[in-house]
Amino acid sequence: MSDPDLTADLPPSLVEARDVRVSLQGTEILHGVALTARPGEVVALLGGNGSGKSTFVRSIVGALPTTAGTIDLFGRPASPASRARLGYVPQRVSAAGGVSATALEVVTSGLLGSRDGAARFGARLRGLVPPRDAHARARAALRSVGIEDLAKRDVSRLSGGQQQRVLIARALVRRPKLLILDEPMAGVDLESQVQFSHTVGHLKHDGVGVVIVLHELGAMAHHIDRAVVIERGCVTFDGPPPKDLGVHALPGHDHEHPHTDPPSRDGGLGLEGP
Amino acid sequence: MSLLAEPLIQRMLLVGLLVGLAAPVMGTYLVQRRMALLGDGIGHVALAGVAAGWLAGSLFGLAQQDALAIPGAIVFAIGGAVIIERMRSRGTAADVVMAILFYGGIAGGVLLIGLAGGSNANLLGYLFGSISTVTWGDVWMSVGLAAAILLIGLGLRTALFAVTHDQEFARSTGLPVEALNMVVAVLAAVTITVAMRVVGVLLVSALMIVPVAIAQLLTRSFARTMHVAMGIGAVLTLTGIWITIFYDVQPGALIVTLGVLAYVAVAGVTSMARRGT
Known part of the structure; x- marks a missing residue:
């Protein structure tokens, strides 16, 4: 749990996105999605390839314009100035x-x-x-x-x-008081995954809110307070993840397979298995 | 040493030094953005600006017909840079934009110089450089423009690095990404018009890129790459100009050839050193 002294000057919600719509090249990618993250809370944003997770976080950090909806950061409408206490790790290869x-x-x-x-x-x-x-x-x-x-x-x-x-x-x-990471575990060695997990633990203790885009909960599972699942540009689940089963227990993930299976492409939420 | 007392040689060396220092600063940002050929695109637009200035000079009946050539080049180069940056930021492929400016610049330059009553021979000095014709007026203009390039290019190095390295992250921090991208494009255009007198439009990009390419073989840091490239640029231009005082060779072509030879030599030595370790 986060230290109450460290979160005293923060609003109840570090980020509050409501009914966010984003269009790219004339096609609506996000159809009114919502997200909140409180101090010391770790929120996993889950979904398959092309579901709109990255588009959503990119709109929150100001890298993409929204066509509708509101995004508040630290209790104020999102702006270059209100992003002073935001940390962002974009999805990238190098x-x-x-x-x-x-x-x-x-x-x-x-x-x-x-x-x-x-x-x-x-x-x-x-x-x-x-x-x-x-x-x-x-x-x-x-x-x-x-x-x-x-x-x-x-x-x-x-x-x-x-x-x-x-x-x-x-x-x-x-x-930052709010850290947003877009698939930080993609292509990352085990040592870095473990190190990152420790880092998130420290941040959480210090009252930093973390929004993390993931394909699977994996090494992060024990830090995640809430999972938000996006499917085809809509939020289909928002709640605490059943930690014992990880991604396989999320609503819509209606099949079972051993962890050595190749990534799921069409089953359930389209989430990739470990 | 008496050669250094000659005003013409002083002017040549001073302009050469300024260009040698300033061009690699902007070249570092262009290489970082993987837009090493931007200088060529803008350079050719600058050529159309030279011809437009020439045309304006003849229309206004100026005694010195090419008095507006350099101001014309500056206006056209900055305009071209702004167009490239706006089209690039809207998602148009950078190489297509540059190709269009490349062809449009050459074609426009040849057409306009014809309309001004000149010939393509009038453009040769701008195509291949004409440092032996620089006046003190040219020198002071070069000093002013080079000072602006160095002041902004070095002073805002971390911010311009941030934007050219990772635009999406830079935007998330609240940096004015579009404005800084435009600063890079406009300063690149200004650099080209300053360097045009030394090496000419056809080789102007080389003076921005080749020193950076050599420096990259020697260093592992962005700041050091920029500083080493500035040193290499200055040595190349001063050496090239100094040689042309004694031998009748084209300064721009000599400077760039020296740069390419230096690149080959440094690449060979660093490659051997790596194999030896």
Whole structure:
């Protein structure tokens, strides 16, 4: 459970999305979906490929415009300023760009943008340059995900799991009160999965709300407080996951198969099995 | 040393130094965005701007017909950069946009210079560079533009890195992504018009990209890549210009050839060093 002292200044809902609709190239992808996350709560956003999970989180973080509905962050309508206390880990294959960059440089870039929630012009200008203690904070974020020793390494030379940890550190360096992760476990080695699970445990204790897009609960199962299932752009389930059975117990997942089966493509919710 | 007292040589070396330092700064961002050929697209639009300036000069009856050539190039290059950025942000394939500007720039340049009563020979100085004709006016304009490029390109390095590295994450932090993308495009256009006098439109992109490509063989950090590329750019331009003082060779072509040879040499040495370890 989260520490009440650490969540005292936070509103009851860190994110509250209501009736959100998103269209891409004229096709409606999300048909009025909703989501809330409270301080210290870990919410899993589940669903098959193409169900709209990533579209939903991308609309929450401002990467995609909504066509209808409302999204409040920290009790205020979502805006660049209200995203000051938001950490985001996008879904991606690699943390590398066209030019070599060290893990420290990538994490430091997370310190830009809105910092204090102010929408003033001066505050936005200050957000264009890193703060003075940027390197110390970036190193601390890398330490929190167990890879401080890789700070000066070129991210393109790191393993997939290490690159993912760099991206998580880039989100954590903002000291977020709400962390949104889009499939952070995809293609990640076991060591990084275990490390990430520890990180989420610490964040939860510190009162940070976590929204995490997953294909399966897997190593995260014991941290998840609530599961929200999206199917074809609609929320079909929102409630506590039965932890003993993981994804197989969710409503709509009406078949049983051993865990060595290949991913489900058409059964139940379209959720992929482990 | 008496050569350094010559005003023409001072002007050539000063402009060469500024271009050598500034071009790789913007080149680093273009390589990061995997848009290394953007300079070529904008360069060709700048050529149409040169011809348009020439046409305007003849229409206004200016004594020096090409007085508006460089201002024309700046206006057209920035316009082209803005168009590329807007089309790219709306999802049009970047290579298609650049190809259209590439062909449109060359065709427009040749047509406009004809309408201005000039010939394609008038464009040659802009196609291949004409550093030996720089005036003190050109030098001060280059100083101003290069200072803006260096100030913004270096001062906002972390923000421009954030946007060129991961646009979606940058947007989630509240960074003004569209504005910063436009800053990169416009500064790239300004860089091209400054560098055009040294190496010409056809090779302008090389001065932005080749030093970065060499630096990438030597460094593992974004900041260091930029700084090393600036040093390489300055050495290449100064060396190339200095050689052309003694030998009758085309400065732009020599500078770029030196850069390509340096790339091959550094790639060979680093490859051997890697195999040896």
